[in-house]
Amino acid sequence: MAGMENSQELQRFLEQEKQKAMISEMVGKLTSVCWDKCITGSPGSKFSSSETSCLTSCAQRYMDMSIIIMKRFQSM
Amino acid sequence: MDAFSSSSPSNGSSSASPEALMDQLKSQLAQAYAEEFLETVRSKCFAKCITKPGSSLSGSESSCISRCVDRYIEATGIIGRALFNSPR
Numbered sequence: 034m035a036g037m038e039n040s041q042e043l044q045r046f047l048e049q050e051k052q053k054a055m056i057s058e059m060v061g062k063l064t065s066v067c068w069d070k071c072i073t074g075s076p077g078s079k080f081s082s083s084e085t086s087c088l089t090s091c092a093q094r095y096m097d098m099s100i101i102i103m104k105r106f107q108s109m
Numbered sequence: 110m111d112a113f114s115s116s117s118p119s120n121g122s123s124s125a126s127p128e129a130l131m132d133q134l135k136s137q138l139a140q141a142y143a144e145e146f147l148e149t150v151r152s153k154c155f156a157k158c159i160t161k162p163g164s165s166l167s168g169s170e171s172s173c174i175s176r177c178v179d180r181y182i183e184a185t186g187i188i189g190r191a192l193f194n195s196p197r
Binding site (some may be wrong): 039056059063064072077078080 | 127130131132134135138142145146149153154157158176177179180181183184185187188189190191192193195
């Protein structure tokens with residue numbers, strides 16, 4: 034069997050899936066955190082514009098914060 | 110990762126071509142993602158909509174749950190877009 038080719042193909046596939054898993058975990062986590070922060074009342078039939086922009090800002094600020102925390106630890 | 114290529118002739122399910130293995134992995138991953146998402150939606154919407162559990166689910170609780178599920182899915186999309194396709 035063409036072992037080398039197959040294992041390289043699998044390796045690539047696994048790498049890709051690992052990446053996807055990381056992204057999906059991050060989106061899932063941030064959705065949970067930002068939902069709790071931004072959606073305070075009972076859910077309506079449509080997001081208000083302030084809820085939408087809160088969710089967007091929440092996700093982006095979380096990333097900003099992650100960078101600051103990483104830098105803080107790197108400088109210790 | 111040689112385990113995949115070297116051991117397959119000896120075990121019984123050696124019919125697993127890389128394509129079949131990848132397909133199987135993909136569908137198992139998809140199922141795992143879906144289950145995890147479902148569990149999250151359940152706990153979020155229970156917290157939001159069933160604030161005081163009564164003897165049965167009321168109509169307003171049911172409709173709250175429907176809206177909650179829709180909004181949670183929408184929120185997931187908003188977060189994804191905020192992270193990956195917006196100029197920062």
